[in-house]
Amino acid sequence: MSETDATINLVAVVITIRDRTPHVLTVPGPDGRPALPSGPLQSGHRTLQSGLRAWVERQTRQKLGYVEQLYTFGDRHVRLENTAPDMAHRTISIAYLALVSGSDEVNSAESSWRSWYEFFPWEDHRGGRPKSCDRLFEALLDWTTDGSAAGDPNAKERARLTFGVGGAEWDEEMTLERYEMLYEAEKVVEASLDRDLAPWRAQEDLPGLPMHADHRRVLATAISRLRAKIKYRPLLFELMPPSFTLFQLQQTAEAISGIALHKQNFRRLVAQQRLVEETGEALSLTGGRPAKLVRFRKEVMLERPAPGVRVRATRRGGLT
Amino acid sequence: MSETDATINLVAVVITIRDRTPHVLTVPGPDGRPALPSGPLQSGHRTLQSGLRAWVERQTRQKLGYVEQLYTFGDRHVRLENTAPDMAHRTISIAYLALVSGSDEVNSAESSWRSWYEFFPWEDHRGGRPKSCDRLFEALLDWTTDGSAAGDPNAKERARLTFGVGGAEWDEEMTLERYEMLYEAEKVVEASLDRDLAPWRAQEDLPGLPMHADHRRVLATAISRLRAKIKYRPLLFELMPPSFTLFQLQQTAEAISGIALHKQNFRRLVAQQRLVEETGEALSLTGGRPAKLVRFRKEVMLERPAPGVRVRATRRGGLT
DNA sequence: ATCTCAATGCTCAGATCGAGCAAAAGGAGG
DNA sequence: CCTCCTTTTGCTCGATCTGAGCATTGAGAT
Incomplete structure (x- = not known):
């Protein structure tokens, strides 16, 4: 039980608009799943933000414009159970949201822009509520009765509210809450991966592409923040x-x-x-x-x- | 220019209501100025939050209820200019906001509850705009003409907007922006301290008690967040x-x-x-x-x- | 019984908001 | 040149929300 230093990991959610759709900048992750650009804080970095900018530029050649801090994630989700707790090396991830307008330029083999609705198909309600949203909600309802939430009498109500079903209105800002609920119910691939340590099974007919580590959660955080913030900031x-x-x-x-x-x-x-x-x-x-x-x-x-x-x-x- | 680990410092802004006034939990800082409870992340801490709770309990015997993450601060403000950049040890501070209702209990010699308006007297407009607010604004106007902001033609406008003067309405949520503008203009004691490395001169007739290191900025962040969030969360x-x-x-x-x-x-x-x-x-x-x-x-x-x-x-x- | 003081109930005008009708301004086809 | 089609732009109407103030109620004090 002593003071330990930690590695600081800087993670960037870089957003642009292409074809009337928000796109997020991704790099290939180690396990094949798309990842967000990221890298450890280095001694040469003057500030956290400048470190972030350096990593994104190095990995994707994309220069960043507007940047704001999103959230800092502990390593709770990294499983090191067979390691003695005092020995476990910690990693703290500081996530940032960045916006760029002139994205049309580069798109190297290393990095690529992907529609954020590839990862969150149920979040696109522009043409009405998508089928994947209803399917997910149904799966969630099963979980509230049969699954690990069977004991919670409010689980069903919370699901209705977060997904805007039955009287409740769809609140587009609740992207993160929806993702976290789906994660808890193991209705996103990452959840079973984190639990079973099993290799990535792409099937599962679960909607939405998975991402490396907890990056899809970070992206959900960015979407929630952005959807809320455009209402009171330009x-x-x-x-x-x-x-x-x-x-x-x-x-x-x-x-x-x-x-x-x-x-x-x-x-x-x-x-x-x-x-x-x-x-x-x-x-x-x-x-x-x-x-x-x-x-x-x-x-x-x-x-x-x-x-x-x-x-x-x-x-x-x-x-x- | 290599990867470096950093010390993670957990900082708590613990708020309660006493005598119809918000109070913040403080401990004596090393230089005599009040400080926020804080401590480094240790290997025994399961999560960031549990580490925070442990430190607050140890330092103040106060148990925390609601806790949410506020912001992560780099060490930009720590001056290590005569240290080789590669050698500088980094400290990252993760700040949290905590709310407690039953605060009336303990108040050891070590820790004490202080009205947050002691640190921000210009932020209390319940009985009308306080004189200190106008005084500060006048000082700020001087700075926009004579001070380091003389080159910025918008500085005066920004000051008017952030302080709600001349047509602009007082926006109680802009506590952080106001503090940062005052800091830039060296109208808060911490600013001159950070620049001059001079010993703390308590006089200066600048309103508001200073705090240890950047803790007053952290408190301002908490106030802004809280004032905004009560409008859409219970x-x-x-x-x-x-x-x-x-x-x-x-x-x-x-x-x-x-x-x-x-x-x-x-x-x-x-x-x-x-x-x-x-x-x-x-x-x-x-x-x-x-x-x-x-x-x-x-x-x-x-x-x-x-x-x-x-x-x-x-x-x-x-x-x- | 009356007075005082805070809690509670209610009204009213102005601002905001969701929704839809309709005119304006180009291009394309005859 | 006229007509049709399409998208931009202007405007209206009713429902709702909001700021402000007047009026009533209910308890303790005089």
């Missing part, structure tokens, strides 16, 4: 090119939130918050009336304490 | 006894937020959110009509996705 603009149309902005908001938005209300929102200003140019790509190009009004940061896009899902699937 | 009840009156709940909300609330609207809020239920008893202490006792309705956690007390300041000082 983070969306970190993902946009210098000038864009309001509809492109809306599509970015929808991509991140995973829900469909009401077009007219969306523009009313950004208009009355004065988040953008017109560039004077217009863009006619879509075969309809040309859209005015706008850019982010940086001055809002000096005017409103909490500028953001307070998205709310449309009742109907956002068809109009 | 954290207030972690600070309340099992049964209480609505007015006591309001006073707790006011103590945390540092703003006065409109009484009737406050009860409408908690009523229509169904956050509490009546116990059947009543309490007549105040010389007026006896107040009904209520308790937290734990079931709300299973009904609403984000139950909380969305406080907003009254225009007038909350006199009625």
Whole structure:
């Protein structure tokens, strides 16, 4: 029972928008599963953030723009049971969220951008609630009666609330809670892996690609944070090119939130918050009336304490 | 430039309510300034949280209830400039926020509860904007013209926004931003200490007690988080006894937020959110009509996705 | 019985929000 | 040049929420 030093592992969730879909930067993990860029803190790193930037650039050649700290994970999930506790070497992972807009460039063999909905198909409700979401919820209900949660009388209620079933509304911000509940119920591949130490069985018909170690949990943390934060901070603009149309902005908001938005209300929102200003140019790509190009009004940061896009899902699937 | 291990320091911001004022648990720091309970992660600690709980209990005999992670601080602020960078030993501090309700018990010579407004007098706006707030803002304005921020044309605007002066509204959640701006402007004692390595000069007529190392920044982080989070999570009840009156709940909300609330609207809020239920008893202490006792309705956690007390300041000082 | 004080109940106007109708402005096809 | 199609943009309406203040209730004190 003595003081021990630990290795600091810096982990990056780097997000960009491609094809109206959020993508996360991944590298090949040691076991074949995709991993997040990461590396240990080194003595040459001036700060935690600069260490993170160095690792991401080295592993993916991607330069980072906006960066914020997400969460620090202990090594609770690393199983070293046959090691004497005093001998166990500790690793602490500090996870960061980064946003980049000009991602279209490189995509080496080493690293690749992947839609975050590959890992969380049940989180994409833009075209209505996906089937995988209902299937997962059903599996979860079985677990609340037969599984390890059979003793908990509230388990069923909690599942309904987190998945927005039966009266409860879908809350897009609860990505992390949903993942953790699925993990507990062993409805994600990583859970059985961590328990059994068994080799990765890709089948299981469980939806969503697994990731290396606890990286899918880290990604879920990032999604939750991002979905919550765009509502009161102008983070969306970190993902946009210098000038864009309001509809492109809306599509970015929808991509991140995973829900469909009401077009007219969306523009009313950004208009009355004065988040953008017109560039004077217009863009006619879509075969309809040309859209005015706008850019982010940086001055809002000096005017409103909490500028953001307070998205709310449309009742109907956002068809109009 | 090689991988280096680091010492993990666990820091606790433990909050309770006493005398309608938030108090933070402190221990004497090495330099006489109050410090937050803290200690290094040890090999016997199963998780980060359990390590934290162990240290707080050992140093203050206070058992912790609700605990959540706040932020992880690098050692950027530790000055080791005459040390070769490769030799510098790193310390990473992981800060936690903890809430306790039954604090009235122990208060050894070692540790003591202190009002958090001793450290942040300018943050208490319950009785109107305090003079120290205006004084600080004036000092900040000087800095934006004469000081190191003279080059930044937005510095004045940012100061106005963060301190709620001139059109801008006071945003009680911006405690951390305010502290960081004051630190940058060297309007808090710690800033000059960190720069000059000079002994602590208690005078300076700068408002607010300094704390050990960067602990006042950590406390500011906790206040910001808490003030934001009570609006969408039922954290207030972690600070309340099992049964209480609505007015006591309001006073707790006011103590945390540092703003006065409109009484009737406050009860409408908690009523229509169904956050509490009546116990059947009543309490007549105040010389007026006896107040009904209520308790937290734990079931709300299973009904609403984000139950909380969305406080907003009254225009007038909350006199009625 | 009356007074005082705090708890509780209620109303009202303004702001915000979800939803949908309708006009405007280009391109494509005749 | 006119018409149709498509998407942008403007606007309205009702429901809900919010800030603020007035009024009533219920207990102890005078």
